[in-house]
Amino acid sequence: MAAGLEIKGSVLKIDNLCKSYVKGKLVNDYISLSLGYGEIFGLLGPNGAGKTTLVSQIIGLAKPDSGSITIEGVDIIAKPGYTRQACSFQAQTQVPINGLTAMQAIELVGRVRGGNTQKVRSRTLELLHNLEMEEWTKKSAETFSGGMRRLVAFCMASVVPGRIVILDEPTNDIDPLRRRLLWQEVRTLVAMGSTVLLITHNVLEAERAVDRLAIIDKGKVVSMGTPASLKGNGGLNMRFEITLEPRADVPIMPESIQNTTVTGRRVIGRLRESDIASAIQWARSLKEKGLAEEYSVGPASLEDVYLKVVGHGDSPEIPDKEVNHDRIAA
Amino acid sequence: MTGLLRKYGLMLKWQALSSKTILPISLVVELVVAFGFVIGLGFLYPSISPNIAKFLTTGAPTISLLMVGLVLVPQMVADAKTEGTFDYIWSLPVPRMVYVAADATIYTLIAIPGVILSLILGAAYYHFGLHVSLLVIPAMLLIVLAGIFLGYSLAHSIAKAQITQLITQVLVFFIMIFSPIMFPAAQLPHWLADVHRFLPIEYMADLSRGTLTDLKVNMGLAFAVVGGWCLIGLVATCILVHRRR
Numbered sequence: 001m002a003a004g005l006e007i008k009g010s011v012l013k014i015d016n017l018c019k020s021y022v023k024g025k026l027v028n029d030y031i032s033l034s035l036g037y038g039e040i041f042g043l044l045g046p047n048g049a050g051k052t053t054l055v056s057q058i059i060g061l062a063k064p065d066s067g068s069i070t071i072e073g074v075d076i077i078a079k080p081g082y083t084r085q086a087c088s089f090q091a092q093t094q095v096p097i098n099g100l101t102a103m104q105a106i107e108l109v110g111r112v113r114g115g116n117t118q119k120v121r122s123r124t125l126e127l128l129h130n131l132e133m134e135e136w137t138k139k140s141a142e143t144f145s146g147g148m149r150r151l152v153a154f155c156m157a158s159v160v161p162g163r164i165v166i167l168d169e170p171t172n173d174i175d176p177l178r179r180r181l182l183w184q185e186v187r188t189l190v191a192m193g194s195t196v197l198l199i200t201h202n203v204l205e206a207e208r209a210v211d212r213l214a215i216i217d218k219g220k221v222v223s224m225g226t227p228a229s230l231k232g233n234g235g236l237n238m239r240f241e242i243t244l245e246p247r248a249d250v251p252i253m254p255e256s257i258q259n260t261t262v263t264g265r266r267v268i269g270r271l272r273e274s275d276i277a278s279a280i281q282w283a284r285s286l287k288e289k290g291l292a293e294e295y296s297v298g299p300a301s302l303e304d305v306y307l308k309v310v311g312h313g314d315s316p317e318i319p320d321k322e323v324n325h326d327r328i329a330a
Numbered sequence: 331m332t333g334l335l336r337k338y339g340l341m342l343k344w345q346a347l348s349s350k351t352i353l354p355i356s357l358v359v360e361l362v363v364a365f366g367f368v369i370g371l372g373f374l375y376p377s378i379s380p381n382i383a384k385f386l387t388t389g390a391p392t393i394s395l396l397m398v399g400l401v402l403v404p405q406m407v408a409d410a411k412t413e414g415t416f417d418y419i420w421s422l423p424v425p426r427m428v429y430v431a432a433d434a435t436i437y438t439l440i441a442i443p444g445v446i447l448s449l450i451l452g453a454a455y456y457h458f459g460l461h462v463s464l465l466v467i468p469a470m471l472l473i474v475l476a477g478i479f480l481g482y483s484l485a486h487s488i489a490k491a492q493i494t495q496l497i498t499q500v501l502v503f504f505i506m507i508f509s510p511i512m513f514p515a516a517q518l519p520h521w522l523a524d525v526h527r528f529l530p531i532e533y534m535a536d537l538s539r540g541t542l543t544d545l546k547v548n549m550g551l552a553f554a555v556v557g558g559w560c561l562i563g564l565v566a567t568c569i570l571v572h573r574r575r
Contacts, residue, residue, distance in 0.1 A: 021575070056417075056575065059421045060420070060421075060574065061417055061420060061421065061574060061575060062574055062575040063574035063575070080574070081423070081425075084420075084421060084422060084423040084424075085423040087421075089418075089421045091414065091417060091418050091421070093413070093414030093417060093418070094413070094414065095418050096348060096410070096413065096415040096418060096419065097348075098348060098351070099347045099348040099349065099350045099351055100344070100347045100348065104347060108340055108343065108344050109422065111336075111340055112337060112340050112341070112422050112423065112424055113422070113423060114423070142351075
């Protein structure tokens, strides 16, 4: 499905979901989401945002305090058995495959999920081939690296995919080549008729992979839409970055540059395309005064949106601690 | 039903393959313990009579089966919980008790060879005869399953794996020293003997001796009490594995 298309019909609907493990401390705080048929939906957020708790409730490992979850109209809080057939799941934790070969592990899950023996065998071989894992087909999982175990876990979730395939941090520890192959397989899952729920805090990968996404922080959905609509942010679709000279104070920003954040000597903000010329003029004047080292303007990225809405920054893709410019100026 | 059996078979295969490194070691340990137990009796009682040797040897299956159920099972389940195994397995479209049944089958297969070996060795080494009844099969299965289900529910009811490990150590001590398996309950303090009237351990030993020797025991009572505890373990396991966080 192309980004930005309207979602017709929901395969998964979450409504005002609340969950706490300790009384009075909500890990999921009135979350409402809806996943359409055949889309790749990203759930982004920093560590501890409540993503895994949300998934635990979707697959029936945890029970919400209140709210509802339905899959194709079926209340899966009341019928947790239904969700286990409807969803196939790649857990964030390692799968219990010690003692099994890659092929045995994938085939066993395929058959447990009701797949025909022959079809499961051919789909297993196809996945192992497509992900360039043939070398490991008959090797015992004890010899696998963390990345290889994760790829096997992905295959286990994909061999007989559910109507919803839930992938929790699927590319952690995986090499760049196979990451690319894995994303192709995710697209294949959609072509086979599945909806994919992707949980990650890898913003760069999510931006390329998802049709729509929700950013979740401290248990709440803080932003939701297509990557393009989130980046658009009311017309503020350009990213402005200026690197200050060492020891230079953070300057007062022009009104056209908004949503600014400061990371070390980098000041990053958002602006409209129509304000590019004036912003460049302002940056050039700073450079001439010896206050700025360099500047750049380009299309906004999802990372910028993520940083802005999450604020406190806790992503492996973002090495420096983010500081809010308004607080610095104050 | 066919679907359930198919899933049971698949989970059994999964468990057997997963345990293939630990399974032979567990089996060897069980056999060595059984062998060591029989030989060790001779060190404890150098002039042991065949009748006493028979009494002691036929108590060994209960100890051996309880060690699997109340020590090995809780430790393995606690480890699996720590590794997140159950979070994954419970997400599969397999009824949870079908998985538990597959798991229980594997543990039973680990436990039984040691029992058989200790009996054969004991009878041969100490020159006594066994009067094996057909009821020995349900009796031994009931003992091992009661232990496994109680062990399973123990491990699933305790959040921290380390506490489970500690409790299993206490249980070993309690079973070996303070339970009337290798000696009559009359040798215990009255209050402890009274406690054992409600616990399954003494009745497990009765089941073992009643189906392996000509000693007279109340088999109906023994089956009823051990069966009751097996049921309690099964129900507790069922409730605990279906619990959602």
